[in-house]
Amino acid sequence: QVQLVQSGAEVKKPGASVKVSCKASGYTFTSYGISWVRQAPGQGLEWMGWISAYNGNTNYAQKLQGRVTMTTDTSTSTAYMELRSLRSDDTAVYYCARTYSSGQPFDYWGQGTLVTVSS
Amino acid sequence: EIVLTQSPGTLSLSPGERATLSCRASQSVSSSYLAWYQQKPGQAPRLLIYGASSRATGIPDRFSGSGSGTDFTLTISRLEPEDFAVYYCQQYGSSPTFGQGTKVEIK
Numbered sequence: 768q769v770q771l772v773q774s775g776a777e778v779k780k781p782g783a784s785v786k787v788s789c790k791a792s793g794y795t796f797t798s799y800g801i802s803w804v805r806q807a808p809g810q811g812l813e814w815m816g817w818i819s820a821y822n823g824n825t826n827y828a829q830k831l832q833g834r835v836t837m838t839t840d841t842s843t844s845t846a847y848m849e850l851r852s853l854r855s856d857d858t859a860v861y862y863c864a865r866t867y868s869s870g871q872p873f874d875y876w877g878q879g880t881l882v883t884v885s886s
Numbered sequence: 887e888i889v890l891t892q893s894p895g896t897l898s899l900s901p902g903e904r905a906t907l908s909c910r911a912s913q914s915v916s917s918s919y920l921a922w923y924q925q926k927p928g929q930a931p932r933l934l935i936y937g938a939s940s941r942a943t944g945i946p947d948r949f950s951g952s953g954s955g956t957d958f959t960l961t962i963s964r965l966e967p968e969d970f971a972v973y974y975c976q977q978y979g980s981s982p983t984f985g986q987g988t989k990v991e992i993k
Contacts, residue, residue, distance in 0.1 A: 812923075812984040812987075814981070814982040814984070872933055872942075872976070872978050873923075873931075873933060873976075874943075876931055877930065878930060879930055
C-alpha cells in the first residue's frame with residue numbers, strides 16, 4: 768500500500784533552516800511528484816510547491832520563492848523540503864502528498880511534521 | 887491566485903442528516919480541477935472528491951460532489967459519526983489553493 772513517512776518534529780530558532788524528509792513506498796516513486804503543504808496551528812492548508820520525482824522539475828508558491836528548495840533522492844525514494852530564514856510564522860505542521868503531476872489532486876499524504884520556530 | 891471561499895464556516899447537524907457544503911471560486915476553475923478533502927483532528931487531510939465529482943478510491947458513495955466554473959458543492963447524503971470533521975475544497979491548477987474549511991460538528 769502507498770505510504771509516505773515523514774521525519775520527526777523539529778524546533779528551530781528564527782533565521783535557521785529546516786529540512787523535512789518524506790520517504791515513499793508502495794508505488795513507483797519516479798512515476799509521481801510530491802507536493803508540500805503546511806498548516807499553521809488552528810489554521811487552514813497552504814500549498815508550498817511541487818517537485819517531479821521523474822526529472823526534478825519544481826513549481827514553488829510565489830510567496831516562498833527564494834526561501835524554499837524541494838529535492839528528491841530516487842535511490843531511496845525520498846523527497847525533501849528545505850525552508851530557510853525561518854520566522855515565527857513558519858511554525859506549522861508540514862505535509863508531503865503524492866501528486867501525479869502538477870495539476871493533479873493530492874491522493875496520499877504523509878503523517879505531518881511539526882516545525883516550531885521559537886527563540 | 888484563485889481564492890476559494892467556503893460556506894458555511896460551521897455546520898451543526900445530527901447523524902443521519904444531509905450535509906451540503908459550498909465552495910465558491912474568485913474565477914473559473916479550469917477543467918473542473920476541484921477537489922474536496924476531509925481532515926480530522928491530529929490527522930492529515932484525506933482526498934474525497936477530485937475533478938469536482940469523482941470519488942477517490944475507497945470513498946463511500948454517501949459523499950458526492952457537483953458543480954463547475956466558480957460554484958461547487960460537496961454533499962454528504964446521511965452523516966455517519968465518523969464524518970464529523972473539517973472539509974476543505976482545493977483547486978489544483980498550476981498554483982493550487984485551498985478554501986478556509988467548513989467544520990461539520992455534531993448538533
